[in-house]
Amino acid sequence: GAGVSQTPSNKVTEKGKYVELRCDPISGHTALYWYRQSLGQGPEFLIYFQGTGAADDSGLPNDRFFAVRPEGSVSTLKIQRTERGDSAVYLCASSLTPEVRDSGANVLTFGAGSRLTVL
Amino acid sequence: GNSVTQMEGPVTLSEEAFLTINCTYTATGYPSLFWYVQYPGEGLQLLLKATKADDKGSNKGFEATYRKETTSFHLEKGSVQVSDSAVYFCALSPYSGNTPLVFGKGTRLSVIA
Secondary structure, X not given: OOOOEEEXXXXXXXXXXXXXXXXXXXXXXXXXXXEEEOOOOOOEEEEEEEXXXXXXXXXXXXXXXXXXXXXXXXXXXXXXOOOHHHOEEEEEEEEOOOOOOOOOOOOOEEOOOEEEEEO | OOEEEEOOOXXXXXXXXXXXXXXXXXXXXXXXXXXXXXXXXXXXXXXXXXXXOOOEEEXXXXXXXXXOOXXXXXXXXXXOOHHHOEEEEEEEEOOOOOOOOEEOOOEEEEEEO
């Protein structure tokens, strides 16, 4: 598509429930990133995919968080047993290559985000 | 480690005022530096970037110069408009490997007519 698409745009759930957030990157972008943005903070890195594999998942806060990208395009962020502290805007971004210097292709394009509220 | 520190907001300016938003960074090696902007109700957008020391990134009247000696990448605009009201994020991409962008906390700018 023309841009990075994220669904749902808003999700309200109850504590303890399971949530899935979807990201559809720009066609042809090999790298895909998930970030979390809490109110008044900058985006915080969660996980990064190069193709189908997770190249870096060091930002996932605990084992309740998991993400997949089975065909190297669409990705799903999965949160189990949600907690109130998980409430945030979850941002997805994609890029042509992972931050290759001076290539002109080291720019992340972000989606509008999925706002998650855990009651 | 890699980190970005930017001035806290909110910043409130009158239309046509001069804008500076300070950003300093800590990084191993020689990172690329970025400014992203988030307009109300919209996603993050790249505003400008610089990939090496002394490079100047510019876009929409905004400028920032990569200063290695002071590890800074301050954002400036000579005459702000109401439409510039947004949250501005400074970010870096480390030189080595595929480490994703590291963002600052953001600075909210409000421009009043």
